[in-house]
Amino acid sequence: MAYQLHYWPTIQGRGEFVRLALEAAGAEYVDVAREPPAKGGGESALMRDLDAPGNPRPSFAPPFLVDGDVVVGQTAAILLYLGPRLGLAGAGELDALWTHQIQLTIADAVAEAHDTHHPLSTGLYYEDQREAALARAKAFRDERIPKFLNWFERILQRNPLGDVHLVGDSLTYADLSLFQLVAGLRYAFPKATARALAHTPAIVKLYANVARRQRVHDYLQSPRRIPFNEEGIFRAYPELDG
Amino acid sequence: MAYQLHYWPTIQGRGEFVRLALEAAGAEYVDVAREPPAKGGGESALMRDLDAPGNPRPSFAPPFLVDGDVVVGQTAAILLYLGPRLGLAGAGELDALWTHQIQLTIADAVAEAHDTHHPLSTGLYYEDQREAALARAKAFRDERIPKFLNWFERILQRNPLGDVHLVGDSLTYADLSLFQLVAGLRYAFPKATARALAHTPAIVKLYANVARRQRVHDYLQSPRRIPFNEEGIFRAYPELDG
Known part of the structure; x- marks a missing residue:
C-alpha cells in the first residue's frame, strides 16, 4: 500500500525532507493534501486529518505520514521510521x-x-x-x-x-x-x-x-517539486542576505 | 562500564533530559564536565572532547554521550539510543x-x-x-x-x-x-x-x-540537580512573564 504523506500543499517546507526520501527511493506515495478536495486534498482536510479524533497518536503539526495503521509525525521521526524501510539509513x-x-x-x-x-x-x-x-x-x-x-x-x-x-x-x-x-x-x-x-x-x-x-533529477524537474516561494521556510528576501 | 555524559557543568540545559533518564533508571554514569579538571572536568575539556580529532562522528554541540566506542550527540538521539537500554522507551x-x-x-x-x-x-x-x-x-x-x-x-x-x-x-x-x-x-x-x-x-x-x-525524588534533592539559573534555557526574567 502506498505511503500517505500529509503536508501543506503549496510549500516545500519540512515535508520536502520526506518527499525527497520517498522520491529518491522510488517509493509509492500519495501527497494527500495536494490531491483534489474530493480525494481528501486541500488545507482544511489536512487540518481535519491532523487531529482525527480516532487517532490516539496525533501529530503536533504537519507533516505526518500514514502507513496502514501507523501514523507518525515530526519530520525527523518520519525519516527514522522510513529510513530502514527505504534503504536510506545505512547499515x-x-x-x-x-x-x-x-x-x-x-x-x-x-x-x-x-x-x-x-x-x-x-x-x-x-x-x-x-x-x-x-x-x-x-x-x-x-x-x-x-x-x-x-x-x-x-x-x-x-x-x-x-x-x-x-x-x-x-x-x-x-x-x-x-x-x-x-x-x-x-x-x-x-x-x-x-x-x-x-x-x-x-x-x-x-x-x-x-x-x-x-530519481532525484527526475523529481526536481517534475511538477511534484513545488518551487521555493515566500510562504515557505526558505524565503528570498534580499534585505536578509548580504 | 558507566555512561559518560558530556555537557555544560553549570546549567540544566538540554543535558538535563539525559540526566533525568539516567537517574530515573538508576544507571551508572559520570557527568564528565562536572568532575575536577584533573579528571577531565571543566568547560575547556568539554569543548576539547566535543571535537576530539580521532572521533569520526563528533557532535555539533553538547550534550553528547560516550558509551564505550559509541559517541552520540543531539539530546533526542541520545535518548533514542538510551531508551531501550534503560527500559524507558515503551514496548x-x-x-x-x-x-x-x-x-x-x-x-x-x-x-x-x-x-x-x-x-x-x-x-x-x-x-x-x-x-x-x-x-x-x-x-x-x-x-x-x-x-x-x-x-x-x-x-x-x-x-x-x-x-x-x-x-x-x-x-x-x-x-x-x-x-x-x-x-x-x-x-x-x-x-x-x-x-x-x-x-x-x-x-x-x-x-x-x-x-x-x-529515584527522581532523590535526584532532585541531591547536589547532582543543578538549580535553574539565568545562564540556562529557562530563565526567570519577570518582565518576560505576565
Whole structure:
C-alpha cells in the first residue's frame, strides 16, 4: 500500500525532507493534501486529518505520514521510521543513529533559517517584524550558516569510507536532507551561502551528486517539486542576505 | 562500564533530559564536565572532547554521550539510543517511535523557550535584545505554551492504556522530559504556565507522579540537580512573564 504523506500543499517546507526520501527511493506515495478536495486534498482536510479524533497518536503539526495503521509525525521521526524501510539509513543500529543525529542537526538549522524571517512570532506578518528579522538574519549569516556548514564538511571529511556520503558509502536520508538544506540556503541567502560553501568543497560535491541521481533529477524537474516561494521556510528576501 | 555524559557543568540545559533518564533508571554514569579538571572536568575539556580529532562522528554541540566506542550527540538521539537500554522507551518499535516523536515535540518547545530571551542572536547578551525578547515572550506565553501543553494533555487523554503515562502504561523518557519541560516553564513563566496548566489536569498529575518517584525524588534533592539559573534555557526574567 502506498505511503500517505500529509503536508501543506503549496510549500516545500519540512515535508520536502520526506518527499525527497520517498522520491529518491522510488517509493509509492500519495501527497494527500495536494490531491483534489474530493480525494481528501486541500488545507482544511489536512487540518481535519491532523487531529482525527480516532487517532490516539496525533501529530503536533504537519507533516505526518500514514502507513496502514501507523501514523507518525515530526519530520525527523518520519525519516527514522522510513529510513530502514527505504534503504536510506545505512547499515545497522549505529549508522541509523548517526544518520538520525545528522538529521536532527539539519532540523536545527532549518528552524533557525525559518526564524530569520519570523524572529518574534509566527502569528505576525514578516513585514511587522522586519527590523528584528534584519538583526536575526545577520547573526544567522555571519555565525550560524558557517558553523553548520563547517560541521557538515568536517563529518564528510572524517567519514572513514570517504567524503562522498555523510554515512558510510551509500545514500542516506541525511545526504538528501543536506542537499535540501543547501538548496534552501542558496535560495534564501545566496550571497552568504556562496561565501560559506567556498570553504566546504565536500558539501558542494555532495549537493551535485544528489542532484544528478536519476530519481532525484527526475523529481526536481517534475511538477511534484513545488518551487521555493515566500510562504515557505526558505524565503528570498534580499534585505536578509548580504 | 558507566555512561559518560558530556555537557555544560553549570546549567540544566538540554543535558538535563539525559540526566533525568539516567537517574530515573538508576544507571551508572559520570557527568564528565562536572568532575575536577584533573579528571577531565571543566568547560575547556568539554569543548576539547566535543571535537576530539580521532572521533569520526563528533557532535555539533553538547550534550553528547560516550558509551564505550559509541559517541552520540543531539539530546533526542541520545535518548533514542538510551531508551531501550534503560527500559524507558515503551514496548516495541512503534512505542519507541511514539516516545521519540513526543521527545522531538518537547525539543521544539524547549528551543522556543530559549529563544524568548535570545530572539535575535545567541551571540548577544539578553540585555541587548530585551525589546525583541518582550515581543517574542508574549507570543510564546499567549500562543505557544497553551498550544504545546494542550497537545500533551490531548495525547495523555487519548492514551488507550490510561492518562498516567504518555506512552503505554509505564514510564518512558517522554514522561521525564515533559516533567522537565513543565518544571522549566514554571520557573521561567510562572504566571503564564499556571494559566495553561489550569486546563491540563493530566499533565499536572503526571508532573507530580514523576517528581515523587523514588529515584527522581532523590535526584532532585541531591547536589547532582543543578538549580535553574539565568545562564540556562529557562530563565526567570519577570518582565518576560505576565
